[in-house]
Amino acid sequence: MRNFDTIVCGLGAMGSAAVYQLAKRRNKVLGLERFSLPHANGSSHGESRIIRQAIGEGEDYVPLVLRSYQLWREIETETGLAISIKTPVTRAAPGAFLPYKLTASCMDHPGIVYQISAVLSCVGINIESMETKTYAAPISGTPIFQLEAEIAVPARTNINQLRARFAEIQREENIDIDLAAAKS
Numbered sequence: 171m172r173n174f175d176t177i178v179c180g181l182g183a184m185g186s187a188a189v190y191q192l193a194k195r196r197n198k199v200l201g202l203e204r205f206s207l208p209h210a211n212g213s214s215h216g217e218s219r220i221i222r223q224a225i226g227e228g229e230d231y232v233p234l235v236l237r238s239y240q241l242w243r244e245i246e247t248e249t250g251l252a253i254s255i256k257t258p259v260t261r262a263a264p265g266a267f268l269p270y271k272l273t274a275s276c277m278d279h280p281g282i283v284y285q286i287s288a289v290l291s292c293v294g295i296n297i298e299s300m301e302t303k304t305y306a307a308p309i310s311g312t313p314i315f316q317l318e319a320e321i322a323v324p325a326r327t328n329i330n331q332l333r334a335r336f337a338e339i340q341r342e343e344n345i346d347i348d349l350a351a352a353k354s
């Protein structure tokens with residue numbers, strides 16, 4: 171009869187990982203599984219899983235999650251599989267942005283959205299939503315362009331300077347632009 175140091179029963183994500191890591195450490199390990207792998211009878215099937223670093227159950231888990239990133243990379247190198255892990259983005263603390271509503275209207279011509287969004291992006295303003303439409307002016311039938319956007323303005327932004335910049339565009343391009351704090 172063969173001898174083993176460890177016998178793992180069940181080869182889902184947890185059992186497989188245990189067998190793999192033990193075998194790498196030259197432990198004589200046996201994995202037992204009641205279905206042929208891969209199968210869809212446990213919890214580990216499917217193509218993706220969410221990994222969180224912010225764990226409500228306790229900060230003790232965080233080093234384990236960070237270590238798992240290394241292990242995923244090791245598995246990629248050893249197997250040639252591509253496992254995608256998106257690096258978390260740093261989010262601004264709530265309150266760092268103020269909601270504003272921007273409206274613009276003028277005779278339709280190319281480049282209006284580009285000009286307005288260029289000013290916004292220059293000062294780090296996020297466009298949360300934007301709707302545009304064109305319609306024929308009553309009586310004259312002139313094509314009128316209208317834009318409405320909800321924007322998130324960084325709290326440090328000098329609103330008077332921003333309004334002054336839009337006033338310039340208003341004069342140069344004949345676009346009516348209004349910027350108002352959004353009612354929450």
Ligand SMILES: Cc1cc2nc3c(=O)[nH]c(=O)nc-3n(C[C@H](O)[C@H](O)[C@H](O)COP(=O)(O)OP(=O)(O)OC[C@H]3O[C@@H](n4cnc5c(N)ncnc54)[C@H](O)[C@@H]3O)c2cc1C
Binds near residue numbers: 184211213214
């Ligand atoms: C739909 C879904 C989505 C999920 N999404 C996430 C997510 O986004 N992020 C996240 O962190 N977690 C997620 N989870 C949870 C995570 O997938 C599971 O916690 C994890 O897969 C559990 O792995 P396991 O090895 O413990 O169990 P299982 O994968 O169930 O493995 C147990 C294995 O033991 C075998 N077995 C059972 N009894 C015997 C026996 N008597 N003899 C031999 N073999 C036996 C089974 O056949 C099975 O293969 C999700 C789960 C599900 C179902």
